[in-house]
Amino acid sequence: MECLDCVEATARLHLYIDRELTAEEVEIVQQHLEGCPNCDCRFHFDLQLKRLIHERCTIEHAPVHLREAVMRLAQGERSKIDADLAREIKKEMKADLEGWR
Known part of the structure; x- marks a missing residue:
């Protein structure tokens, strides 16, 4: 040994x-x-x-409504996103892209 x-x-x-x-x-x-x-x-x-x-650091479970939405997406269901939220997301993505330049 x-x-x-x-x-x-x-x-x-x-x-x-x-x-x-x-x-x-x-x-x-x-x-x-x-x-x-x-x-x-x-x-x-x-x-x-x-x-x-x-x-x-144990991860908490996501809220039920979020888990259900993710499962629907994973199964191929398309759901409509709120138009205001979609605009806000696009605005943030555009700002992020401009920040990289």
């Missing part, structure tokens, strides 16, 4: 957290974490950060 230095262990932490290592690699990383308080601290920090991001 190989021994990891801190640089190699840190490089594998995210793979370890995401469970993307082989069983042998997991064992190697775990042994390093057990013997290295600095890397163990980094591991727990990264793990908590990943959990926090997952918690805070």
Whole structure:
């Protein structure tokens, strides 16, 4: 079994957290974490950060009316868009295009 230095262990932490290592690699990383308080601290920090991001960045469901409209479009139904909204969208697109020039 190989021994990891801190640089190699840190490089594998995210793979370890995401469970993307082989069983042998997991064992190697775990042994390093057990013997290295600095890397163990980094591991727990990264793990908590990943959990926090997952918690805070979970996408809310779109409103029912929006999901239904998207499904109708996906199924090929054409729906009329409000004329005022269409003009506003075209105006914004024209302004965006002019901004690129």
